[in-house]
Amino acid sequence: MGMFEAILLTIATAATPLLIAGVGELVVERSGVLNLGVEGMMIMGAVTGFGAALATGSPWLGFLAALVVGALFSLLFAVLTLSLATNQVATGLALTLLGLGFSGMLGERFVGMPGIKLGNLDIPYLSDLPVVGKLVFGQDPIFYLSVILTGGVAWFLFRTRAGLTLRSVGDNHGSAHALGINVIGIRYLAVMFGGACAGVAGAYLSLVYTPQWVENMTAGRGWIALALVVFASWRPWRVLAGAYLFGAVSIGQLHAQALGIGVPSQLLSSLPYLATIAVLVLISRNRRLTMINTPASLGRPFVPDR
């Protein structure tokens, strides 16, 4: 395996959890809801995914459990913010705190236990092709699902009627309601979709990336996913670009250090963030485009008057 190929594989692993959580949150925000609980839902997914895989011996069941728990956990947020119209920012933060603490309690018995890793794809002949073999045909199944998910969400949002409805709810919930659209119902579904994605992204950490459970193992990745959604101005393929840019710079700086190029490591460590901010500024230069893509009702509670 050449070094270049190895680097690309590492980047894909680093970017995949960000991409899945990011795309999920994108759907939530497109429906006009800001859920800052991504980190909490991810860590809940990580701990249940790990536990379920350990109990059943199947990493796939681990992912399934993480998906369900992520969705259920986000349901808590949905009930509070949508049915009881609490403040979305505060409720989202609370969800993150709850997730971090609760997962630590649930996962206490898993500390120090090696996990079950979801294996990589191995297609005879194809996976052994030079250069592209491992990259295109030899990665973990979730990697492929993450790309399919991105395409699926892009198609759903911009090419289907249901997607248009969801976006209209996010842009102007008053008008959508007047048209007879069930604003709250659609937002419930969107929030739970985001929760399911975050759960799977968390399980990716504890079942593929680093197959183990340790408290706080998401280490802020939920927050990065949240930032990526804004960075991508709420466009799915841009979330993918952002996740891979962030992953590439993160891995690139580690290689630069190992090569001993003599640039201060503190500067290199901050590069992924600096690069992301730089691109964010460049993208939002076009004010009109940003305005079009920003869900206008984002974060505003909706209480139907009857």
Added chain:
Amino acid sequence: MRKTLLSLAAAAAAVALGTVAAEAKVKACFIYVGPIGDFGWSYQHHQGALEAQKELGGEEQVELAYLESVPEGADAERALERFARSGCNIIFTTSFGYMDATNKVAGKFADVKFEHATGYKREHPNVATYNSKFHEGRYVQGVIAAKMSKAGVAGYIASFPIPEVVLGINAFMLGAQSVNPDFKLKVVWANTWFDPGKEADAAKALIDQGADIITQHTDSTAPMQVAAERGIKAFGQASDMINFGKETQLTSIVDNWGPYYVERIKAVIDGTWKQQDVWGGMKEGHVVMAPYANMPDDVKKAAEETEAKIKSGAFNPYTGPITKQDGTEWLKAGEVADNGVLLGLNFYVKGVDDKLPQ
């Protein structure tokens, strides 16, 4: 913001828990920088605390209270004050960054004993400091690495450029050079103590660039798993990580705080507690090597001999001749480095393939 909220929640929870226990002879309190479930630094401190409680007669004799994930800085001061007011007789603050907060609060509570790990400030008579010579273990690891590596290159995942970490890198290098003078060491700074994903990525980068032995000064087991996957050898950190690399872990430096915590809490019970500054190593039992595994007998023998030599006090890893990275002489042949210099170490020895971030 997030950290503050977290610590507040943690503080509230722990204080609520701390008031339940019945009258005990002594109340020992611990402040941890990470979660006790990190299977690394904070986990080992907590194991030490539990060991002390057990050794000294269980819950009826020693009441334990602890706070996890307390950020270094102003939050620590609040947490310490709360502990001091809640009836703690002795408080252990287990991270370097609690240094100023510990001394400040100690000034207000003369009856409470404070023990600060890895620091050097003792501004009040009720503040003691303690640390371990983990670099002794790293010297042994260096010897093993140079004997086991086919490529002659090891990868080192470092956390932050503080003396403690530099001390470990140099000791590893000196151990390796005692076997193979041309040994190479690649260093990657993760700039974090704990981020499994990032540590795994760093391990992958080092292996991709030719290192066939991985060692780390960060706290998660992720690098061990990466090494296992790639079929190379690695050293564990803080606790015995053999479960994460049955055919991978050569040995691990185990932080063994138990004996020290027993001794100090007992001193409070007996009324013999005094201020001190302890820097214990293998000799004192503070630094323990996990069983040597996955290596031929001759390597194991060399490792055991090195360990015995350090343990007996006959050998200090920082004994000259040692040349600095820039080629100037640091220690003459036979000269032993002064502890004060070691605790503030800010340069590499010759042969480290990295530029030390300043």
